Amino acid sequence: MKTVCVIQARLKSTRLPRKVLADLHGKPLIDHVIERAQAVKGVDLVVLNVPDTDKELQVGRSCPVYPVQGQEQDVLGSYLQVAEWAQADVIIRLTGDCPCLAVDIVERAVAAYKYIGFGEKLNYLPVCMPYVPVADGWDCEIFSMGLLRLANHEAGSNQREHVTTWMRESGQANITIPSPSLSDWTALKCSVDTAEDLERVRTIMEFLPHDDNFSHETIWDAWLRAGRP
DSSP: OOEEEEEEOOSOOSSSTTGGGSEETTEEHHHHHHHHHHTSTTOOEEEEEEETTOGGGGSSOSSOEEEETTTTTOHHHHHHHHHHHHTOSEEEEEETTOTTOOHHHHHHHHHHHHHHOOTTSOOEEEESTTTSOOOBTSOEEEEEHHHHHHHHHHOOGGGSSSTTHHHHHTTOOOOOOOOGGGOOOTTOBOSOSSHHHHHHHHHHHTTSOSSSOOOHHHHHHHHHHTTOO
16 A cells, blocks of 8 residues: 655745745755655655746755646645546645644654554545644645545535535545544644744744654744743
């Protein structure tokens, strides 16, 4: 069974255009996300899913990049294209604006998913609000290729801009994990939507170790030591 992490990214973000290429401690923000994803044990391949018009995102990356025509209008369909190209059995969905992704949380979710069983079963495991009280920026969603194909077939036009809208609205969240350390981590926002968010993440990362192995608790501690920016 092949587990593929698909990171969606684009340059035309409404609130902070080109944010995924913003400098973050010496390299583009998206490269931090890719490196964090590549550090997750149990992942066989990391692929960047981008619009075919975003040429700057397609060069200089440390993972394969799959450009999709019309990606921004049909993100769900773009995921199916990428997953089929990668011959994925299990897909981990990440977004390109989460440079402080907590690798240990994703690993825990992957292990839980594999323990319960996957393949062509219609399994969906969300690690995000409102299912699990993690920080905004630690989110991930895991689903089978079978469920992705079903979602692509069943989703209406208003459910295609986001990958898992149909899965959620049709009650497919049939696997859950408890919050790490049985705590509520939602006070922290370490995804990047605005210029203020970008500065917050820059500040937090000044207090993080210079490797790819920091955990959710390390990130939380860095945020506290930074003064909860």
